[in-house]
Amino acid sequence: MHFIVEGYPAYAYTGGRDFDPALPAIVFIHGAAFDHSVWQWQSRYFAHHGYAVIAVDLPAHGRSPGSARTAIEALGHWTVALLDAAGLERAAFVGHSMGALAALQTALEHPARVTKLALLGAAVPMPVGDAFLAAARDDSPAALDMEAVWGHARLVALEQSGVPGTALLSASRRLNARARPGILAADLGACNAWRVADAALARLAVPALVVAGKRDQMTPLKAGQSLAARIPGAKLVTLDAGHAMMVEAPRAVLATLRDFLRD
């Protein structure tokens, strides 16, 4: 379905159920140059287990038109506008990578609107290498290679896929390749530039979960451990997966989110 957010239609996958704002809501936010479908193996479950699910396509991503936000702060504004458009006073936020930063920004700026916060494949700060930024700025295929290969556990193609019959690297690269020119660069630039003071993290009172991949090459395990240590009461779960944990370990991610969101 579509909501009108900051003047433009915003596509949201609702997990195969009609959206009901009366139910407890979960907002899923994807990472750089991806779309809602990265949550395919988690979002549908919650929609069929008593939650209102909004797995968004961020502006200029997937089925959402508009222009890309070039700062995480702007994404934080947009997510609150999304809640308003959906008629939701508050929701749990689940974000991956850049989406985790957007979710965290929302919780920092609008804590009353966020019931729970799940950060997957997250690092704060989230520095992006110069070579990656430059390749993305030039819309080079090398940027897609970096996003795909570093975005999964090393040699993931040589393992049985978390999603039977799917080649995770190729599937991820194809999804990134669908992004409009400039989108990856805008997203990576936003991740690279965002800063938050540890003191701000220390004031965060929203129940938080950090899910870190033991084989994450993009936001390494240590970054996830560090982030969890800086958020009061945050729960840390480590999984045998790389950065693309929602497809590398889909059932473990689902079980982790289920335990956290149901508590």
Place this chain on the structure above:
Amino acid sequence: MAHSGPKPPHPDTLAVHAGQGPDPATGARAVPIYQTASFVFPDADTAAALFNMETPGHVYSRLSNPTVSVFEERMAALEDGVGAIATASGQAALHLAIATLVGQGGHVVASASLYGGSHNLLSYTLPRFGIGTTFVPAADPDAWARAITPATRLLFGESVGNPSVDVLDIPALGALAEQRHIPLLVDATVTTPALGRPFEQGAHLVMHSATKFLSGHGVVIGGVLVDGGRFDWAADDRYPTLSQPYAGFHGMVFAEESSTSAFLLRARREGLRDFGACMAPMTAFQVLQGLETLPLRMARHIENTAKVVRFLAGHAAVARVHHPELEDHPGHALARRLYPRGASAILAFELAGGREAGRKFIEALGLFSHLANIGDAKSLVIHPATTTHFRMDDAALAAAGITPGTVRLSIGLEHPDDLLEDLARALRAAQK
């Protein structure tokens, strides 16, 4: 500026390893054969979630099986596709592709030079279900463009035609497919990913008969359908099976469920579920055994074929040899461009003396096996007009590049000198 990114493993490595680490349950290094119809659910909630596609996993081996998945993932990796579905045969893969995309009143534009079984399906069987096909010359992209109607939902050809050995201009047809927004399905059985990758050339879907070079030893019947993940099924209303709610699965809109794998979701959740032409785990194991040596074998197939082509082309008893290796073959330049390592271990030739000479030739061969197959480790021979393509009339035969005297060879892995000696003996016998 030039950028350089990390790359996935090379095809030779993927052929040996893709989709399979040591078995998590036992540590088995070889692919275990999960010879089971069903898989136990850990709890009722997971059972319901698996049935409703809320979580991935195996339920019933008609839909998916761990051994079969290894083959699917290995093929998807080798083709650089987003995923694959293994099928009971190559024919089942073709049927699955068409049935997923085309319905009553739909139309296919296909190459005229197809494997006889594919021609049967398109020409005789699918019209009974309201799906028509226009056959066009494989090497004439303008003819393909002219044959497209408002009802056309699929373009289909063989990377290298069997047995005519003509070369499909995948880049030109891929561009046409993009322009008209109709997916291009390529049967890459003859070339395999070891010689060329159709997605890189412009195809949207790829299918193989795994019976042939992929397994490589003539011991199994199997097929596979791979999705390149590039086609936007929701861009217009021509692919409602993917862009509209499906009553057969709780109103699921496959193109919303997955932006890149919608085709495979529907093909598995409808096509495998309802038509049931799945691959057996034992078959997948046997195909995987062959697939591990695919790059090595294809190199030897091609090397042997080049020697046979040169020998036949210079032989007085041979009227004409059809193979892209030869400069007078219409697909010679295209084959050099698309398949620099070689295009085909299949070749066809015309014997001076026509049908009767062909009969004598085939019966005089000792090392070549006279049978209906290609892509075996053993060298094979057949007379298409009386066997694989016998249902086609003379006009259709001619369009497929077959005459009454055409002989098809599939060159195996024997020592080339032994193959040439056998051919020389049989050619002498054919002239008597």
